[in-house]
Amino acid sequence: MPKRRWLVGVSSLLVVGCAKDPRLGPALPPCMASVDSINLAVGAYVAIDPASNAGCVTIAANLSTTDSVEYLLVPQSAAETFGYSARFLLQTAALAAAPALAERVAAPSALGVAAVQFDGFLRHLARSGSAGVAKLARSAGPSPSATVAPQPAGPPSVGSLRTFRVCPNLTCVGTFPSVTARASTVGAHIAIYVDTLAPKPGLDSADLDTLKQLFDSRLYPLDTATFGAVSDLDANSVVIVLMTGVVNQLVVDPTCQSFISGFFFSPDLEATASTSISNHGEVFYSIVADSAGTLGCLHSRAQVKLVLPGVFTHELQHMINYVQHVVVRKGQAEEGWLDEGLSKYAEELAGRSYLPGDTATFLRYVSNNVYDAQQYLSAPGNSPLLIEFDQGTLAEIGASWLFVRYLVDQYGDTLAGKLDQTPLSGAANVAAQTRHPWDTTVTRWALANWVSDLPGFTAPPELTYTSWRFRAEYPFYPLVPSASAGSAVDRSGRLRSGSGVYHRAFQGPSEPAYTVLFRSTATTPFPAGLRARLNVLRIR
Secondary structure, eight states, rough: OOOOOOOSOOOOOHHHSSTOOGGGGOOOOOOOOSSSSSSOOOEEEEEEEEGGTTTTTOOOOOSSOOEEEEEEEEEEOSSSSSTTTEEEEEEEEOOOOOOOOOOOOOOOOOOOSHHHHHHHHHHHHHHHHHHHHHHHHHHSOOEEEOOOOOOSSSSOOOOOOEEOOOOTTTTOOOOOOEOOOOEEEEOSSSSEEEEEEEEEEEEEEEHHHHHHHHOOOOOHHHHHHHHHOOOOOTTTSSSSEEEHHHHHHHHTTTTOOOOOEEEEEEGGOOOOTTTTTOOSSSSEEEOOBTOOOOTOOOOHHHHHHHHHHHHHHHHHHHHHHHIIIIIIIIOOOOOOOHHHHOOOHHHHHHHHHHTTTTTTHHHHHHHHHHHHHHHHHGGGSSSSSSOOOOSSHHHHHHHHHHHHHHHHHHTTHHHHHHHHHSOOHHHHHHHHTTTHHHHHHHHHHHHHHHHTOOOOOOOOOOGSSSOOOOGGTSOOOSSSOEEEEEGGOEEEEEBBBBOOEEEEEOTTOOOEEEEEESSSSOOOOOOOOGGGEEEEEEEE
C-alpha cells in the first residue's frame, strides 16, 4: 500500500452559540403530545423541520398486538455552507432534560498534519481568485534574477530544457526557486520533465515511458471525458508533469510518515499572476525518486511508480475543475469539500477502469477511499460534510467521497462533468445539477448511509448506493446507531454542516405513542442557518 497523501488533522469550525445567540428567538415551552402524529409505512420517511412544530415530534402508537416497530431517527444539519455547528438534544419529552454531552472532535493524528494543511491551503488559494494570487506574489518579493524564457508553441521536444518556478514550502511564501528540468518523454497529452538536479539514479527511461503511457492513454482520457477539457494556456497541447526534488523537500518529517506526493497549483492558470510564482501553463508537480534519501526521506523507484498514478488522476480533476469554473466560465473555484469529493471519485474511476479482471490494481486506487469512508461512518456526527477547506480530517475526506459517490449513483455518470462545467459551487451547484433542493439531497444521502444495503430491508431507490455494498466491504459495518425504546430516547451532542447522528427507536406490540423533543437545548430552538432536520424512517 502506498503511504497516505492526506493525514488526520482537526478542522476549524465556527461554533454557533445557542442560548446566547440572538438568532435563536424566545425560549420554547415544554413539548406536549400531539394528535397530529407520524405514522409511516415500512420504508417511508420524512424530514421534519423543527421550526414547523417547535421541535416536538410525536410518533404514533404501535397498533399491532404482535409486531414491534422500528424507526431510524437522524438529527442532521442541512446547512448550505460550512461553519455551522450547534448543540442538539433529541429526547423523549417525558424525560428530564439532560445536560448536553461535551463536544467530541476527531483527535489529530500522531503522524502530523502537514499534507492536510498544504492541500487545504491550495484549495483556499484557488477560492481566493486573482486577489489571493496577487497577495501571494507580493509575499514572494521581487522576481529572481534568472528569467523564465517564453516557450515556443507546440509540444516540447524530447531532451529540451525549461525553467520553472516551484512553490518552496507549505504556504508558498518567499522566493520561488527556479528549477531547470529536461523533457524526458512526450506523449499526445502529457510531457514529463525531470529536474536536472534530481538524485541519481532516479527513474530510468523505461520507468518514465511507462508512467507517460499510463497518464497519456488511460488517466488523462478518463479524467477529461468525465470532468471536462483541460485548458492550454501555454499553447503546447500537453499537461506537464514536473518531477522535482523541491516537492520532496516541502515536508521535513524525521519519521518519514508524512510527505507531499504531488499537487496542482492554481496560480499557474491565473493570467495576471506574476512570473515570479506562475508558470502560466498546465503543470502537475510531483516528487522524484530518491532511493538514498539525499533530499530527506527515502522514496524508491517502486514507491514513486506506485503512488503517482492515483495522485495524478486526483490532481488532474482539481485542475479541470479550476479550468472549467474559473478559466472557462469566469466563476469562483469550487468549494473544497466538493472539489475533493470529485477528485476522490476520479481515483475510484481510475481503479474501475481495470475491472473486471485486475482486482489488485482496482483496490490500490480505492483502498484509501474505503478507509476514509470508514473513518466518517464510525462517527458521522463528529465530522461536517461541508468544510471551508478540504482535507480537515480523513473522516471529512471520506464524507466528501461518499457524497459524490451517492450523487453519481443517483443521477448518473454525467453528473460529475456537470458539477465541474459550471460557474456555480457548493450546495447551489449540487441543487442546480440534480434539480432537487439541497436539503432533500443531503438528507436522503444521510439515510442511505444506514439503509442502502441493510439486511432484511428494501430501501427506497433514492436511499441507495448502486455501485457499492458497503456492508460487504468491512468486517463490521462502522456505522452503529445508538438504540433505545421510543419511550427512552436520549441523545445529545452537536450537529455540523451536512452531517447527522443516528439512533434506532423501538416500540413493542401495542405500545403507546411517544413524543420526542428535538431542539438545540430543552428550551431553545436551532439557529436558522443550521437548517436542522429530524429525519424519520420506518425500518419495520
